[in-house]
Amino acid sequence: MPTFLTPGRHGYSVRFSRTRPDSLAVATSQYYGLAGGGTLFFLELSPEGTTIVELQKLEWSDGLFDVTWSGTADGVAACGAGDGAVIVWRGGCAAPLRVLRAHHSEVCSVDWPRAHLLSASWDTTVKLWDPESEVCLSTFSGHSQLVYTATFSPHSPATFASVSGDGHLKLWTCTESSRPAAVIKAHDAEVLSCDWSRLETHALATAGSDGLVRGWDLRRLTSPMFTLKGCECAVRRVQFSPHAPSVLAAVSYDFTTRIWDLKRGCDPLETIRHHSEFTYGLDWNALRPHQIADCGWDSLVHVFTPRSLV
Template sequence: MLNSLLFERSVGTLHPRDFARIQTDTLLRSFRSAPRFRFDCGDRPPARHRGDHAESESESLWAHQAGVTALALERFDGRILISGGADATIRLWDLEQCANPSNLSSSFFKYTPLSTIQRAESSSSSPSPAAAHRFGITHLSFYPFDPSAFLSSSFDQTLKLWSTATARVSGTFALNAKVYTHAVSPAADHLLVACGTQHPAVRLVDLRSAAAVQSLVAPSASASSPPGATLAVSWSPSQPHALASAAVDGAVRIWDVRRSNGLVALLDQEDGLGIFHPGRNPPASMGGGGDANRGGGIIRASAKAHHGPANGLVWTDDGAFLVSTGHDRRVRVWDAATGRNTLVNFGPSIRNSHVGSIPMVVVPATLARDDRVLVFPNETEILLLRMGDGKVVSRLRGPGTGTGMAAFAAGARGGRQSVRNRVTSVVWRGAGGGGQSCNGPVMGGSNAPGGLYSGHMDGQIRAWMPRTEGADDEDEDAEDVAEERSRKRKALDEAYRSLMGRQVTFGQ
């Protein structure tokens, strides 16, 4: 197949751009677990809990022992990965520590952090603004124009701006409410950060003036049903002043931050035509029935995008579509031009019950051959879904990512705790993000053909790599070795328990 494509490209019957798209599409459909790559923060479980049958080194490594809650990957070189933990620590990783990921000299490669931002002391009720976070990290993001700065939000009710080079805080913004997520505007003419908090209003922070300059307040459908907390926010990559937000009440709202009354649209799952459909005439009176007219469109105040909390939003890289998800276990694709529900059915496989933001990723359109691909963290697995028809392209599962329980070292208590191994975050590795694509128009970085990285509640950061010619045997060997070690360890544990639990008597 590859030889025929190379021949067609050489004789001119296949355009080089089409050849690249076919190849990246093939790689995209071949993603699988890469257990050879591990992230190690350096912490170890206490000796008294290791037991006589200690785990192998590769199986006792953690990025954050208390669980990984957020990831961010810079889009210019695809090199620096930032992780945040439930213990309020932040770590920076260099993905180019492994010079040649496809040819390892050992059974696994261990990434070590470039720097670590430790949790701030929580003894004082009013910590110093220069201190790190006190509670769990909820979201991380790089500065959109320069990877030398990144932002973090936390349950300690603050948004912080950091220097990537020094890992020191450059600014702290107190929002007086738990911050579930944030999004940095991709527009260069205004440096606004939208924050979704426990408060119903979306808070806008201006990095230039170091102040929360505006609150986007959503009108309630009734006085007895306030909108509730904002769980997801996302800026349009094509309209610099358009912001989408998703809230506990199941509503997805579109805002224009330039307007005093900023609400532009309220997406309705029952609307297959769209708010701005040309055949829809505005009513003669705008005052009745709970409807309103904003910018030529009709807003029904009771419209809902999801039955139950809506907690995930992501735009396509060209801004043509908006994807949302909620606790009703539905993923919906919206036409950004009209606001209509495209009615794509993603089937019964979707699982979403966590109260918090769901970090979805849309693969850049230039990399997909036929249709856009959505990367969806589906509780304990990762789904690659076609946005056009909702079909599953790939279902990513790896060692330790099943639907069972995962054990990890609980450093705060010095013991071991079983937790459901939920996928908390996922990032796409792309380089050359200076173009229109918000995720990087080139798949992978300088040392790898591509990659996904996911954070998990068991404290691991897992890598997912595409199959490449010549690397299949090595990956299969590594997986076989891991499975064989797990099988032997279980057999030894069972034999040990049976011997220790049996009373031995000696005859006279």
């Protein structure tokens, strides 16, 4: 299992490139994100797939809490920072391409699959950006507490979901910022993560500080279509597999990464314990079947294929 160490930096987010299966970006922070700066690492798997090589690291004056690759420009990534900025970098360039400023607190989620970019912040808002012109197009203010995640639907370019410390999952249309299209009380706790299924147009998952992962059917939002209990602490990220509609993964503050296959029940297929601190970042490789990357506060990045899926 290839592993990479980010010395003095605690991992918050890891993402595989959308176009190159061996390329990754990792967003990190000093001092657990409480003080100090942040570093974005551009990494690459070796041709043999046995080691992870550092291509470049880029420094920012505040912590970096999320990273996403551009869906339209190869080698370009955006990060959410503790000073409220969204920073756009291109691999190989030392200086940022753009710095987007409109949030008043930490930006803990960014998503950029197409031309427009989403950012979610502890200031309780989600913002829609045109990164090329550096213009904030809309502000979505429907949550009463900090917004942990906002992510576009892979099936409807004008739709996105957001989750918050207020316990709600909200669905939005980009053209209507004044109110959400749907509001769901998803957890009796903070909701830290959400993810759309890439293979089923009606499915979406949420994860909360209650240790639960819940699935939602957009055709009937009155109750969850499944609830998974397997994590002993808060679930920081959840993500459907892009290769199998019934498979999903989650990382938790209990130091684990867990894999479920809904076709085989609600118990985890596999519990992976290779971190010694909070496991914070998670991503499936869309270009390589069942390959996962995770990262944690122990400064380690791992790339692996769960044994249960081989």
